Structures are given as structure tokens and as C-alpha cells.
Amino acid sequence: MTNAYDQSPQEANRTRAHWALVALEAFGNETGQNYFDGTLSVDEAELREVAGDLLADLFHLARINDVLPEVITGAAYLHFEAEVAEEEAPGEAPANVAHCPACAGPMRYVIGQPHTCADCGGHLPGGTNAGPGRGWEGKNGWLLVVELDDEEDEEI
């Protein structure tokens, strides 16, 4: 068995996709839908058909056990969103990361988006100053506070 937690988020999500493929292959063996070749490259129409049938049958199993299908799809979607987000998350915040004015959490830097606190989701108000002789710099997904050298200081 592969342990997804020892892998990078990208590798872990490919491992999860592989587990789903194993389930679809086993399901297809039972229903006669033997469309898979063991790779993660699956035809869209065949994926819709077999994955849709497997989900419908999971809902039948849930119904027999007094569980609503929405409970399963809701939990699945939460896991899926969080696992995709892990692929986009930067590593640990560096020491000179800018801090959230509301909770002092580390601020994320994403090009074209407002700076957002990694902990509370709060934003840095527009026009916030980094402090005397200091400026902002975005690096590796974090908003950093950097010392400006004298020349830059004079320009401002």
C-alpha cells in the first residue's frame, strides 16, 4: 500500500486518483465495464459512465444504511477541495513574513489577488505601510517585509 502522507501534495493526489482507478477496475469487473488499462488516462465518456454508476450504487448502499447521498458527496467534495488546495499552498512562512493586523497570522501573496491572512482569511487594508525604511515583497506565496536600502528610501 502506498502512503499518500509521505508524498508531495501533487504525488499524493495522483496516488488518490490511482486508488479510485483500482476501485473502478474492481467495479467494472463486477458489471462488465472493463474499460481501463491501469493508467490514469481514462476516456471521458467511460469515466462518466462507470464513475457515475459506482456513485449511484454507493448511494444505494447509503440508502440501505439510512445515510443520505448528500452526506457522502458533501464529505467527498470537502476532502477533494482541501487536497487540491494543498497542491497550491506555499511551504512554511519565512521569518520576515508580514503579519495579519487582525490575528498576527502570516500573510499570503498571490499575484492579482488581495493579500490574505493564512490563518483568519483577513486582508491587509489598501495603503498599509510596511514601516519606516521597509517595503513589501512577494516571494514563494508569502508577503514579506523587506528592509529598503538608502537609495530606494530616498526615492520614496
Ligand SMILES: [Zn+2]
Ligand atoms: Zn489573520
